[in-house]
Amino acid sequence: MQILDGKKTSEDIKNEIAAEVQSIKAAGGKVPHLAAVLVGNNGASLTYVGSKVKSCEQIGFDSTLVALPEDITEADLLAKIKELNEDDNLDGYIVQLPLPKHIDEEKILLAIDPDKDVDGFHPTNFGRMALEMETFIPATPFGIMQLLERYKVETAGKHTVVIGRSHIVGRPMSILMSRKGNPGDSTVTLTHSRTKNLEEFTKNADIIITALGVPEFLKGDMVKDGVVIIDVGITRVDDASNSKGYVIKGDVDFDEVSKKASFITPVPGGVGPMTIAMLLQNTLLARKIRSRK
Numbered sequence: 001m002q003i004l005d006g007k008k009t010s011e012d013i014k015n016e017i018a019a020e021v022q023s024i025k026a027a028g029g030k031v032p033h034l035a036a037v038l039v040g041n042n043g044a045s046l047t048y049v050g051s052k053v054k055s056c057e058q059i060g061f062d063s064t065l066v067a068l069p070e071d072i073t074e075a076d077l078l079a080k081i082k083e084l085n086e087d088d089n090l091d092g093y094i095v096q097l098p099l100p101k102h103i104d105e106e107k108i109l110l111a112i113d114p115d116k117d118v119d120g121f122h123p124t125n126f127g128r129m130a131l132e133m134e135t136f137i138p139a140t141p142f143g144i145m146q147l148l149e150r151y152k153v154e155t156a157g158k159h160t161v162v163i164g165r166s167h168i169v170g171r172p173m174s175i176l177m178s179r180k181g182n183p184g185d186s187t188v189t190l191t192h193s194r195t196k197n198l199e200e201f202t203k204n205a206d207i208i209i210t211a212l213g214v215p216e217f218l219k220g221d222m223v224k225d226g227v228v229i230i231d232v233g234i235t236r237v238d239d240a241s242n243s244k245g246y247v248i249k250g251d252v253d254f255d256e257v258s259k260k261a262s263f264i265t266p267v268p269g270g271v272g273p274m275t276i277a278m279l280l281q282n283t284l285l286a287r288k289i290r291s292r293k
């Protein structure tokens, strides 16, 4: 069994990006600039946005945190987005999800300039991804593809079972694994909350990608020997014995499933850190595309 080490791999990727930033600078070019829009102050969102800002500093990007009040109106948020779209000094930005209930998420995502949409959530970019064109691949799925590539996990002709059909993880993951190329060329089954006899699928899977948010859902008797496990679940579970007051749990019962797996991602330290690295990779791509224009 081999651990797919997202912490280490994300550091490798960040070092590669940092080296590119140095050569951009040496050539007198402009360094990439990423902004994150955060509405309200949800604890997990704050942690995540904070580590993005820290990573930007670490690799030499410019970064801006746009913190807005929980009760901002949809019109004011749209005005802010227009401002970011028009800011020639900014290469890419993300609007941290979920947004407060009084704001229409779809309306916001549609307002983001696709050229600055480093999350890859705009329909233009999602469509480009499905059509195998150059675009911003959503960071979490992109990070998973990088882990599979860098650890040389075989995916061609394999049966990949994705659990969960979210627009951010499950749905794009199912598309990426079925695309031509390596990693890819997989035969994909996309399962979800209405799937009957889920175990029939997981027991026959060569690769399982879970994005469910149910701690330790996937048990040892639900998988076959040699399976490849990608655990995208991150749920904070209260734990008074921990100094933070919580522990982070994945969708996979790691103790049980790791005994049968050929490769497995840990939680924490698996897919999570990769998400941040790939957001930075997308921002570098945004800078390159803008410098061509």
Ligand SMILES: Nc1nc(=O)c2c([nH]1)NC[C@@H]1CN(c3ccc(C(=O)N[C@@H](CCC(=O)O)C(=O)O)cc3)C=[N+]21
Residues within 6 Å of the ligand: 047, 048, 051, 094, 095, 096, 097, 098, 119, 139, 140, 234, 248, 267, 268, 269, 270, 271, 272, 273, 274, 275, 276
């Ligand atoms: N517009 C937008 N784009 C996103 O990509 C996006 C989002 N909104 N909203 C929330 C989710 C979640 N997400 C995570 C990224 C990294 C970790 C991460 O680094 N996790 C660490 C643990 C961090 C901790 O202590 O909580 C790990 O797994 O090792 C977690 C979660 C990005 N998301």
